Amino acid sequence: MSVLSEGVRERIRALFPKYPNKRAVTLPALHIVHDELRQVSTEAIREIADLLDLHPAEVHDTMSFYNFFKDEKHPLGKHRVWVCRSIACALRGGEELLAHACDKLGVHPGETTRDGRVTLEFAECLGACEGAPCVLVNDECHMNISHEGFDELARKL
């Protein structure tokens, strides 16, 4: 039984014409699988490698370089929330906000709530420094987030 659905495979194959070789599709393929399955399991790595004519070790080598991707031991929750801890945010309460987020969700950075709803992460500079402290919720950046503002964001997840 394969872990990559035909739909996922089709989306990956659709990217081949953009690049002169299949290996360049590694990161986009990892993103597609990661978004869909909330993890990239060992079996998924094998199947991605098969699609891209690579060795599984080559895909794993790339994947493990980017802390971004979660393996099967640490699957992502339904939502992923990043709180910036770099300098521009830290100067305006970013680390206190991250600590508050940990308290609120009952997790450490990098962990997922027990109900599988939210994975909390620390972020290095999100590039939204004019709105420090900032929080990235999935794909959307929120600026000037107070502790109450974070609670409000978390409530909607």
Next chain:
Amino acid sequence: MPEFEPVLLARINKPQSAALETYRADGGYEALRKAVAMSPGDVTELVKSAGLRGRGGAGFPTGVKWTFLPKDHPGPIYLCVNADESEPGTFNNRILMEFDPHQLLEGIAIACHAIRSPTAYLYLRYEYGRSYRVLETAIQECYAAGILGENFMGTGRRLDVHLHRGAGAYICGEETGLIESLEGKRAWPRIKPPFPAIEGLFRKPTIVNNVETLCCVTHIVARGAEWFKSVGIAPDPQNPRDAGSYGPKLYTVAGHVNEPGCFELPMGVTARELIDVHAKGVWKGRKAKAVVPGGISMGFLSADELDTPLDFNGPGKRGCLGLGTAAVVVVDDQTSMVDVLYNCCRFFSHESCGQCTPCREGTLWMTKILERIRTGHGRLEDLDLLLEVAGSMGIIPGTTICGLSDGAAWPVKNAIHKFRPEFEEYIRTGRTSRDPVAYAH
């Protein structure tokens, strides 16, 4: 000098600023029309004569970079757009992409014509989701309008622009790290030479340019090299190697100021004017203690160095690494430099790609030494130890492949040289700083 009018940010507050229709109504893609009527060599010559220098951090002359491509190469030649903006404090590329994507796409198309590239890859940091969506729409609009695709702008040639998302690694902003990442590998920077212009993406000649740089190209073609050179700072006549600091520049100001933001100004504005006039002063009525001139890897200016002009030369004359990304971060006088430096070191330790030992180990141990100081167990000798580690890592001492390490060392060198009494007092009095976050690992 006439009143300065913003050019790069001229459209960002207009309604529907990201749409092709409004961009065209404002004269958009006329520069591209003009460029494709010129020979590629003439476009390169124009950009070279304008004195445009790369906005991504290194300040290398853009037109000169383009001339490094081999002549009569069978191709393909690639353009990589570096949109992996990750230097702490920097966000001007994000604003350009979110609010005026066509200005960038026009610059990309002009550059592709100039370097004879049929394909551009825009490497976008993953965290810029909104930029991704805006650019994706803008690119589709371009294909539908014949600005991209088969027979682009009626040239009979094909031009493609592909978006490629990163995965949260600062090192992908280094041009050869970016290329490795695009090829589907870990983003380990390459040993140079060969430089990308000779052998880059997919082992083909490649030009890597920053987002703001390419936006400048659009306006240089539209308004001419003389216009570009009428803005900014001319080369220092005493320094034959100075290429000048021409053109408008996007400065970002963040940290302890009343109104953080992105401001377009002639190159060479002082840090003081940026903070006091544009960002409306240091917050809470306080004074600045230290100012990062261009992203944390450039180091720090002290409070008595704020009249430094932020052109390509100014910060270097004050012991900083350079202008960097022109991202100004202000630290107020109530903040401990030990804590600020710790934050910087922790960033680089997290983002070192691990390929070169001096960087991987140096960034980690500098962070650990600062952790020790922050728990009250620091020793005065630790300051010299920090300087010794910082002095041993980077391209400048010749121990690493890329400049991440120089950027990691610089804030340490500047902080200890310029704020040593504060560090000594912190250690001597046994002060401590608490990290509000408990990390599991």
